[in-house]
Amino acid sequence: MRVLFMCTANSCRSILSEAMFNHLAPQPFAAVSSGSFPKGQVLPRSLSTLQHAGISTDGLSSKGNEAFEDCPPDIVITVCDKAAGEACPVYFGPA
Template identity: 60%
Template sequence: MNILFLCTGNSCRSILSEGVFNHLAPQGMHAISAGSQPAGALHPRAVALLHREGISTAGYSSKSWDDLPVTPDIVVTVCASAAGETCPTYLGPVLRTHWGLEDPSHVAGSAEDIEAAFARTHAIILARTRAFLALPLAELQDDRARFKAELDRIGTLQAWTGERHE
């Protein structure tokens, strides 16, 4: 199963999602990430956070969704459409869900504020990835409507408080 984490710039949130997912996923599941308008470079704070978590970024790059090495089975958009950010729409016969995340690279303030934003984003991604991997995937693959509902539910999880948002 191939999961595509899709965003606009493919430098921060989608890269964090790809790294966390691949670090936790069992054999046979693989995440990739891409952007509709790739930034061309990984955000240094995202890379540093993944490295602190023991997650390799070897082979990761900011790339276009036109350059995918595989066809995804599931597409997860991670842009913050609630914040007025345009979310790319992947066209293709795949299961789609939205796990919106505020972009920590846009946080202004002290170094501590910025680090806290990256840590919060990472915590949400971690919680959502764990929830995804806890799903009865073999059972859900035969029921696309239920699978989509579960993926959409996961997209509301907020790690640091356990709250849901709409």
């Protein structure tokens, strides 16, 4: 089961969700993340927070939905922050 966590920039919330999910979830569950407008880099504070918690940061990167066109997710979870005035991202692929 492949889970996609989405936010707008894919630099903090969805990255944290991906890493924590993969740290805690049993096989065959696996998480990936993307952004509707990817920032292109993960916030250093996100990485240091995960490392401090003993969660691997290997392979984490800011990317868009095109990274998953060949292997679409089974479930899509958006982690937007409407309080900050952001529009929640939309995933238009099969899921």
